[in-house]
Amino acid sequence: MKKILIVDDHQQITEVLKEYVLKEGFTPVIVSNGQEALNAFYKHTIELILLDVMLPVLDGFEVCKKIRETSNVPIIMITAKGEDYHRIMGLDIGADDYIVKPFSPSEVMARIRAILRRIERTEENQQSMAYLTYDNLALYLEEKKVTIEQKEILLTKRELELLWLLLSHREKVFSRDNLLDSLWGIDYYGDARTVDTHIKRLRAKLDEVPHPQWEIATVWGQGYKFEGKNEK
Template sequence: MKTILIVEDEDILREISKDYFLNEGYKVLEAADGKAALLSFQEHEVDLVVLDIMLPELDGWSVCRRIRKQSDVPIIMLTARVDEDDTLLGFELGADDYVTKPYSPPVLLARAKRLLESRSRIGKSAQPDDSVNTNGIRAHIPSRSVTIDGAAVNFTHTEFEILTYLMQNPGIVITREQLITKIWGYEYAGDDRTINTHIRNLRTKLGVKAGMIVTVVRTGYKFEANA
């Protein structure tokens, strides 16, 4: 049974979302503020976090940042803001997806299912030694871990998905539309800056290997093993 941590200070919204997840067979943990959310995350095994941005005690940005220091658990951020820059900030901090308020609970449930299923699908299909290795970058599929020249580097769920997708298709131009379909699998409501932000995060973490992800102007990206 997968466990969902819902962090939302509006009681009605939290209860409605909770009911939808419970009806689908998930275990649900609740938190009404940022500090309670971090405490619950520390005390329980959590498979996915639904995280509101505007919270008392500690805001969603801070909670996301602290969770990312210790875990790559999928995070969906809830925001009442319409400013795209706020969404991009969430991605920069390590969020995997976002839902804008007011939202439909079935939509939130569908987004959560996709994130959870993509992780489970990789785990089930992979063999113990399944990995992608290129010029010192090793992405181990079953454990969703990455090492660069032997040193472990933490990647978020979405960053790992993008990196492995590019590495498994070396030299092939992958359009932004292909990445969006592969990673999110639903009608996209944002703009190209979302993908750009994830790619920028990837390059930062890849360090001296960053040049392997090549930008193809007005199209997308490709992974060049010899870059």
């Protein structure tokens, strides 16, 4: 069974999440601090991580950063109500999603199902396409690798999927809701700011190498698209 790593130092929360994870047919791996989270991640084959921000030893941000150095495993950050900067910081360092306390366990499981379905759907789509290119940009799906002028650009799994979706439908405008449905799943409970944050981070990474012939363009009032100057 797929293993879900649950990282929280509140036993009442982990016990509830454990029961729901078991009912969904997953195997829970439960730890209570950041260092234990890293140890468990490297010990087990983890499919997804539920990661609280406020943790003993190492906080959730440090855990996420360290895991992102070697893995694109889906990470859902758990943040306190009203602390938007935690949500933004989590997305900036590579988290895939966030849950705000107090939360509904059924909502958490809906998020997990949506992410895992999206990963399976993306992997199926990737099997039919070896790579995508435009001008000096190349996206190698099997290797999960992106280069500009042959320089590798390190993207998270979600950023790569976002670029793949836009690049494979050049000049098509995707609304924020389109992108949420395609990449986060139709039962995603978050808001459009999640898309904006990922677009901002993706652009910043792509801008490390000049690419005057293309861009991730904002279509005001509509959304985003991959825009190539050769196709204007």
